[in-house]
Amino acid sequence: MMKTPEELTELFRATGRKVTAQRQCIFRVLQGDESHPSAEAVHSAAVREMETISLKTVYQTLHDLAELGEIASLDLGTGMIRFDPNVDDPHHHLVCRHCGKVRDLVAAFPDLQIPRGADLGFEVGSAEIVFRGLCPECQQSTLQPSL
Amino acid sequence: MMKTPEELTELFRATGRKVTAQRQCIFRVLQGDESHPSAEAVHSAAVREMETISLKTVYQTLHDLAELGEIASLDLGTGMIRFDPNVDDPHHHLVCRHCGKVRDLVAAFPDLQIPRGADLGFEVGSAEIVFRGLCPECQQSTLQPSL
DNA sequence: ACCGTATTTACAACAAGTGTTGAAAAACAA
DNA sequence: TTGTTTTTCAACACTTGTTGTAAATACGGT
Numbered sequence: 001m002m003k004t005p006e007e008l009t010e011l012f013r014a015t016g017r018k019v020t021a022q023r024q025c026i027f028r029v030l031q032g033d034e035s036h037p038s039a040e041a042v043h044s045a046a047v048r049e050m051e052t053i054s055l056k057t058v059y060q061t062l063h064d065l066a067e068l069g070e071i072a073s074l075d076l077g078t079g080m081i082r083f084d085p086n087v088d089d090p091h092h093h094l095v096c097r098h099c100g101k102v103r104d105l106v107a108a109f110p111d112l113q114i115p116r117g118a119d120l121g122f123e124v125g126s127a128e129i130v131f132r133g134l135c136p137e138c139q140q141s142t143l144q145p146s147l
Numbered sequence: 148m149m150k151t152p153e154e155l156t157e158l159f160r161a162t163g164r165k166v167t168a169q170r171q172c173i174f175r176v177l178q179g180d181e182s183h184p185s186a187e188a189v190h191s192a193a194v195r196e197m198e199t200i201s202l203k204t205v206y207q208t209l210h211d212l213a214e215l216g217e218i219a220s221l222d223l224g225t226g227m228i229r230f231d232p233n234v235d236d237p238h239h240h241l242v243c244r245h246c247g248k249v250r251d252l253v254a255a256f257p258d259l260q261i262p263r264g265a266d267l268g269f270e271v272g273s274a275e276i277v278f279r280g281l282c283p284e285c286q287q288s289t290l291q292p293s294l
Numbered sequence: 295a296c297c298g299t300a301t302t303t304a305c306a307a308c309a310a311g312t313g314t315t316g317a318a319a320a321a322c323a324a
Numbered sequence: 325t326t327g328t329t330t331t332t333c334a335a336c337a338c339t340t341g342t343t344g345t346a347a348a349t350a351c352g353g354t
Contacts, residue, residue: 107262130274
């Protein structure tokens, strides 16, 4: 899981960043969010506690957090960048091709070595696996042939 | 590889689509392109043969081709959708995190089974692996610390 | 060649995200 | 505390990739 708002506050101060009410609000919103929210979604949640916070501020803070390695920013092909507070244990993602829902898949795939010579000279740093399919809810709703 | 322009022409007619000079131009441009071009890149290449072709037409035709399964559209986190004429043999992708270059990695990863019970109820249809790293050229250019 | 319909085109709208700027707030020093 | 400096906030305009609209044009079956 992610650091607490208090720990993040300290981390921001320790790295020379200012701690503002807006940022702390974002810390709280992110805390325990498993839904891989978009910047827009984080903003909506933040507005509920702090009506005047701007979307730009949310973007800035999310970028700061990503830079510090406290959250991951993911482009999973759903049209917007999603943010994942879970950076502690390595995992991959399940993406619903119908509603765009994202879930963590905490499993290691040790056999992900690129066959010798097939890397075309790339210096490969990371591998992300995206499993696409239908989430339980969308399996329901796509049962009806009337869709 | 991809179907020839002639085969695509037939396929378009067979599926009730009209065959226009613009579309055939796009067919030719796509033919043998391994660079995973963006719509913009396809347009640029098409303009070289046909100055007046519009970007919108390129998008439309690429969508048609994707709908027919003749090309794949990929969102690999490079900021734009990339199109891949290679749909015949299953493969994954190497993405340069510096210049955005994309290369096919034709290799099967048979051990990509999700551990029993870890699928969270998803009905998983496909898995895409994106390997991120530096392409040979960008390894060169990032050697200089002056960058 | 004709005509109905799909297609192309220019143009504008759109969405996600970024640069700019005056105003406000934090940090720092005394 | 007060004043001073520096950073950040938030409204706005802008950029980029992509899509919608509507008029003009081209396809292709007759």
